[in-house]
Amino acid sequence: MTKTITLKSIVKDDKICIGIYFPYDKTLIETVKSVGAIWSKTMQCWYLENTKQNFKRMYETLKGFAWLDLSELKKKQPIPYKTQKQASKSLPPLSHEAIVQIQLFEQWMKSKRYSSNTVKTYTEAIRTFLRYHASKPISEITGQDLIEFNNQYILKNQYSSSFQNQVVNAVKLFYSRMTKRRLDPGEIHRPKQGRKLPNVLSKEEVKAILEAPANIKHKAMLSLIYACGLRRSELLNLKLSNVDSKRNLLIIHNAKGKKDRIVPVSDKLIKLLREYYKMYKPKVWLFEGQKPTEPYSEKSLQSVLKQALQKAGIKKPVTLHWLRHSYATHLLESGTDLRYIQELLGHKSSKTTEIYTHVTEKSLKKIKSPFDDL
Structure with a gap:
């Protein structure tokens, strides 16, 4: 099947750029990177500044790999706006x-x-x-x-x-x-909100990310986020007293909405946390920063994920919250009741949790296309 790349005129950092859109493909990613394209997390596309030189170089490089859809690019260009x-x-x-x-x-x-x-x-x-x-x-x-x-x-x-x-x-x-x-x-009227589906990783991708760090502290942090469906702030605010290893429970205090909740922790994760504790000996915070009196910083945690993605060879714009989304989706796919997942995630409304039903691979694969009966 011929691959399609759609080029659009976009505004990025007050400059008119060429947005490069295509489904995830390792070969195409390496190709667009070779012509200097940069990934935009906010716009979910690769892009180059819209100059004659850039367009010519990009066109000559990509035309051999895929069919280029230029219809959107030929439309009236957007006007850069102030940040x-x-x-x-x-x-x-x-x-x-x-x-x-x-x-x-x-x-x-x-x-x-x-x-x-x-x-x-x-x-x-x-x-x-x-x-x-x-x-x-x-x-x-x-x-x-x-x-x-x-x-x-x-x-x-x-x-x-x-x-x-x-x-x-x-x-x-x-x-x-x-x-x-x-x-x-x-x-006062609120703006109409669109519905965005959560980004979910496969179990194989999650495993690659969690096994990538050589540092046991980094491995423990990422593993805990996925294994318990934690928000970033919830992980960083954990103290030693929040881990009940005898009952295999993690107690999360004062989470979003000022709510406490309890999440089960597997023996495998307890073993990893014990190994981490023996090596680092944290005093108050489960994951300490450079100073023992301070928790690990958000910026450093982001860096841990970035390094893990590079080692795992994953090019997707993965964020820490993707691990939480993946935890919920994988629970649903394994047959866990939606009501329990709501409690584990700390969602106030079941409607928030129900969004994961739209991205479960197990449910989608059960649907048979009428095309197959033709």
């Missing part, structure tokens, strides 16, 4: 009133024990929103002003629906707690 940070620089400064109210809002969220990420995200979102409307007193801002902000700032700068949703959440919370609610939160 969020660049666009925010053009906004006027905050008024004194806004500065005080934002500080109070931040303190209130901390007192209510919102997560540090939520506090940071909401504070930045409301700061941007109030800077856009700096000419108006906070109490006089209305729902129409939020619509204008969405149209003239978010949509105009082509920001994501997730950023728009963050602004909606921040504005609703801010006006319901910090003002007399001249802006009615009930009139």
